[in-house]
Amino acid sequence: MILIKSNIWSFNGMLVLILIQDTHQVPISPGENNADFDIQPDECALPGVLGFVGETRFLEDCPSLNRYKIPIPSRSYGSVPRICCATEPVSSKPPDYADYGDYDYDYDYGYLLDFTVSKVSYVCNINKPNYECVPLNSCGNVSSPETNNFCGFQQDQIKVCCQTDQIKVNPLPSLREPRFKKSGKPYSCQDKTPFCETWAAEGACDLDRKFGTELFKNFEVNSLDMFTFMMLTCQESCGWCGAKECVDELSGCESFARQGFCDKDTLFMSHTCRESCGQCGFLSSENTEVQKSSKSNSYTNMEDSSFDCGRYKALDELKQTEIRVTQDEFPEKTALNDDGECDGDNTANSDQNNERNLEDDGNDDIDDTSLGNTDSNARINCGLIIINDRWMLSAGHCYAQFQPNAGIRVSQVRAYLPDYKEFILQKRVFVHPGYEYPKLYNDIALIELGRRIIFDFDVFGDTPTCLSSTSSDFDEKIAAITGFGLTEEGTSGKLGTANVTLTNYQTCNQDLNSYVQNRTNKREQFCAAMPYGILDQNICGRGSPLCSLGSVVYPGSCKGDSGGPVEVEDNGKRTLVAIISGTIDCNSPLPEWYTRVAYFRDWIQCIIKNAQGNKLSKKDIEDRCERFVRPLNGSKSNYCPNN
Incomplete structure (x- = not known):
């Protein structure tokens, strides 16, 4: 991002960064003898009567759970359990397990240590x-x-x-107070699916045994894999919380959870820190209660009249408290002189200083375009915007090429507060069904979090951002854009903000069309991303020139800023107008385009409403919200090819 200190507010926003972690869960995958089935990364092995090959799915996305007397786990997604889901036609009752003996299915886990759960010193x-x-x-x-x-x-x-x-010789039982209470008592331990009772009755909670040998021929699930799955899924039915219910067992659990251990060390955290990890209780993704502050402000339902959004304390204000604050620094920006130039020489922007020269030299063969980071070979770190205590928004192209089995995605929340910085799992991602890579129309995605974010304005100085309404008019208003992208120094990963003036899509379209028509390379890139031009689902913005490092720069977005917020102050609250999507060039006087949030507000609200409590599958949710998906309203630009 070509940065300038905002004139609207000192930055303290709820923008977070996507981070990708490798998982440490052992997958259940077929051995060499099953190579003929061509198992893909999102597939898993099943007994023959269930089709030999299933799909790795979240529990709520598997319609065939009623077919299992015991579950067949697949690799968990961080702290979220997944099952090897049979995709053959669903039966109304479990199959005759005696039939499994007819299948010669040689299954080899190949573990170095197939240890038992209770005896592994x-x-x-x-x-x-x-x-x-x-x-x-x-x-x-x-x-x-x-x-x-x-x-x-x-x-x-x-x-x-x-x-x-x-080591203590005569230890005492751990007795800790819950972080959250319901009717004055701890929340109960909980199961993630009603099928837990059946699985527990069939012995799936047993320790130190292999599962399936009495049901399947040459197919089994080892003790550790079943224990991991049942610990993440069925703590209540297995009786593993005892009388302590949903209470952390260590004083350090809240800190461990913030550091991301819930999704890195699930065997330790899912039981020991079950409350702070959201395995049960108020933080759980199954909990549908509204989060309210001591002043009765709410942070869950954006339609509530008490929903608290768009309020932020300036970092300078937070620094006056005992809370530690960190803030990235950027080159000083100054106004141009009366001749429209920068005072002094521009040697500070030379290649000798390893700083990137972003100036447009007029050579349209040089590919310096962002175009929403549509390079499929790039590792994209995008921004996200917190819109309530369970959901974030980002750009659709940030997720269109992501393969969930390559690792897990976590969000880094409150990165500027070292003592309260928190890593939270991104669970389900709803990319707008109208998004089609590499185009940048309908470039929006909703991200469901693995557990709830806790808000306390007096401590953290933040709230979710407000979403703009359809009746708002922001043309020619000053907006702040925020991101972690490339700066004039040639670096990225620092959180900064810049001012731009918003422009309606019609004016923006005229300016961009005039520019790209006579520039072959730019035209091809723009046609690949926006063949119908800028539409009413977009809004644009451009920065006014300033001096930085001895050269003229134009504040705006650049590579790595995708998914970040475009915000204005509306009625005293910071309001999300749009999401950063694409630009022709970094450091350009041309307008850049954003995804206008109000255009998609009905779809956003529908997804959030139907996803409450994890009762519906992702497909069912998307089907219910299809009625809010609008067709593209535009015709192809005459300079773009028809193919």
Whole structure:
């Protein structure tokens, strides 16, 4: 982003960064003898009567759960369980399991350590000679899930690797207060699906055994995989919370959760820190209660009259409290002189200083276009905008090429507050059905979070952003755009903001059409992304020239800013007008285009409403909201090819 300190507010916004993590879960995938089935990354192995090959899905997205006496797990997505879902026609009752014996299905897990769940002390001794595997409450100092890693399970608590001089001989039961209460009591432990009772009755909660050998021929699920799945899915039916219900078992759980351990060390966190990880209780994705502040402001339903949005404390104000604040620094910006130039020389912007020269030299063969980061080979780190305590918005092209089995996506929230920075899993992504890569129409995506974000304006100084309404007119207003993208220094990853003047789509279309028609390379790129030109679903903006590093720069977006917010101050509240989508060039006097949020507001509200409580599959939700999808309203530009 070509940056300028905003004249509207000192930045303290709810923009977050997409981060991609590798998962550490062991997948259930076929061995070499099943190569003929050509298992793909999102596929998994099933017994023959269920079709040999299933699909890895979230529980709510699998319509065939009623066919399983015991579940067949697939790799979890961070802390969210997934099952190997049979995609053959759904039966109204479980099949005759005796039929499984007719299939010769040689299944080889190939694990180095197929250890039993309750007796795995040797795992500690391999890499930590001064550690022993003991019950959690027998370890006097549990510093982190990495140092004191999971090594087993016993009754209603996990076992951890504990330094020998920290082991307590006569431990006391852990008794902690819940973070959140319902009617003055802790929330109950909970199951993620009603089928948990059936699976528990069939023995899926048993420890230290392999599953399926009595039901399937040459097909089994090992003890650790079943335990992991049931811990993430069926803690209530398995009785693994005991009498403690939905309560964290360590004082450090809230901090561990903020650091992202819920989705990196699921075996440790899903039970020990079940409340802070949202496995149960108020933070859980199944919980449909409204989050309210002590002043009765709400943060869940955007349609509530009490919904609190668009309020932010300036970072300078937060610095006056005891809270630690970090802020990225950028080159100083100054106004042009009376001749429209920058005072002094421009040697600071030379290649010798490893800074990027962003000036347009008129050579249209040089590909310096952002065009929404549509390069499919690029690793895209995009921005997201928090719109309530469970949902974020971003650009559709940030997610269109993402493969969920390559890793998990997490959102970094409140990056500017080191003590409260939080990593939260992005669970389900709803890319607008009208988005079609590499075009940038309908360039919007809704992201459902794995657990709830807690708001406290007095402490954090933030709220969700407000969404603009259809009746708002922002033409010629000053807006702030925010992102982590490329700057005039040639660096990215720093959070900054810039001012632009908003322009209606008709004027924007005329300016861009005039520019690209006589520039072959730019025309081809623009036609690939926006063949119908700028439409009424868009709004545009452009920055006024300033001096930075001795050269003229035009504040605006650049590579890496996609998905970030375009906001104005409306009735005293910061309001989201649009989402950063594309631009012809970084550092250009030309307008750049954004996805106008009001155009998609009905679709946004429909998705959020129907996704409450994880009761509907993603497909069912999308089908219910199809009526809010509008057809493109435009004709192809005459300079764009017809193919």
